[in-house]
Amino acid sequence: MTAAYSPAGREGERRTVPVPDGLDGLRLDLAISRLFGLSRTAAATLVDDGAASVDGVSRSKSDKVRAGDWLEVVLPPPPVPVTEVEPTPVDNLRIVFDDDDIVVVDKPVGVAAHASPGWTGPTVTGGLAAMGLRISTSGAAERQGVVHRLDVGTTGLMVVAKSEIAYSVLKRAFKERTVEKRYHAVVQGQLDPLRGTIDAPIDRHPTHDYRWAVISGGKPSVTHYDTLEAFPSASLVDVRLETGRTHQIRVHFSAMRHPCVGDLTYGADPTLSARLGLERQWLHARSLTFEHPTRGDEVTFVSEYPPDLADALGTLRAAA
Known part of the structure; x- marks a missing residue:
C-alpha cells in the first residue's frame, strides 16, 4: 500500500518486514540499504527524515538491528528517469582522439564521467554533447557511451564509445x-x-x-x-x-x-x-x-x- 512520505513531502511505498538472520547486528541504515537495494546515503537519509522505525520506534541510523525486529520503512518514489544527456559546455575538456567509433578525452578535475543522483556539476557526457558529438545510445540513459569512469577529483584519459559496436566491444574489453x-x-x-x-x-x-x-x-x-x-x-x-x-x-x-x-x-x-x-x-x-x-x-x-x-x-x- 502507499502512504504519504511526509518528511520529504512526497508519496512513497510503506514496507514492513522482519529483519532476517543475515542482517543481525548491522547498523539500521546498512540494514535498510541491503534489504531494499538503496544506497547507504539514501538509507541514512530515510532514517534521519523519520521515514523508518524498528518495532514502531524511531531509531538512530547507527543503532544496531536484531534478527526478528520488525522494520517499517516508507520508501521514496523512484527517481524520474533521465531521457537524454543535457548538453553542458565543460571548460578544459580536451579531445585527444576522435573517429566514427570512439572519442578519447583528457578529463579535467571537477568533472564527473556522467550524471548521477546528487551530482549537479559538469560531466564528460554533457561536455561532449555540447560539442555536438554523437555518442552511442547503449547503456543507461544518463551514461550512454560510457565504458569506464574516473573520479571527479582524478584527471586524465577516458574513452567514450560513439558507435554501438564500439560500446559492446569496449565494455567486453574492460570486463575481460x-x-x-x-x-x-x-x-x-x-x-x-x-x-x-x-x-x-x-x-x-x-x-x-x-x-x-x-x-x-x-x-x-x-x-x-x-x-x-x-x-x-x-x-x-x-x-x-x-x-x-x-x-x-x-x-x-x-x-x-x-x-x-x-x-x-x-x-x-x-x-x-x-x-x-x-x-x-x-x-x-x-x-x-x-x-x-x-x-x-x-x-x-x-x-x-x-x-x-x-x-x-x-x-x-x-x-x-
Whole structure:
C-alpha cells in the first residue's frame, strides 16, 4: 500500500518486514540499504527524515538491528528517469582522439564521467554533447557511451564509445581486463618494496559514507605499482590496474599507509598538501592502451600532467 512520505513531502511505498538472520547486528541504515537495494546515503537519509522505525520506534541510523525486529520503512518514489544527456559546455575538456567509433578525452578535475543522483556539476557526457558529438545510445540513459569512469577529483584519459559496436566491444574489453590503464600517482613516503602488487579486496567502508576500504569478503582488487622517483616526503609511482574498483588506487595506497598526496579523504597529511598547493589527490590517468573496436589495431594515448599536479611535482623535485 502507499502512504504519504511526509518528511520529504512526497508519496512513497510503506514496507514492513522482519529483519532476517543475515542482517543481525548491522547498523539500521546498512540494514535498510541491503534489504531494499538503496544506497547507504539514501538509507541514512530515510532514517534521519523519520521515514523508518524498528518495532514502531524511531531509531538512530547507527543503532544496531536484531534478527526478528520488525522494520517499517516508507520508501521514496523512484527517481524520474533521465531521457537524454543535457548538453553542458565543460571548460578544459580536451579531445585527444576522435573517429566514427570512439572519442578519447583528457578529463579535467571537477568533472564527473556522467550524471548521477546528487551530482549537479559538469560531466564528460554533457561536455561532449555540447560539442555536438554523437555518442552511442547503449547503456543507461544518463551514461550512454560510457565504458569506464574516473573520479571527479582524478584527471586524465577516458574513452567514450560513439558507435554501438564500439560500446559492446569496449565494455567486453574492460570486463575481460584487456585494456591497459596506467596511472601516475604521488604517494606519501617511500614504498618498500619499490615495485610490487597490492592484492586486497575492496568494498564500501562500514562506517563512512562515500568512502571505500579494504574489507575481508570484498570484491577482488589488484593494483601493480613501480616507483619512478623518490623524494624525502613522497614518491612518484606508475600504477597499472588489473581490476577497476571504485577509488581502488586511493584505497590500496591508503591501506599501505602511503595515501595519495592531497587525498584528505583517505588520510593524506594536510600540511604536505598545503605546502604543495594541492586541493585534491595527486592522481592522473596517464595512458590508455586497447585494441581499436573496429579496426583491430592496438592504440595508445598519453596525457600530460595538468598544471596543479605538475607544479606540486616540481616543488617536490626542487626540495630534493
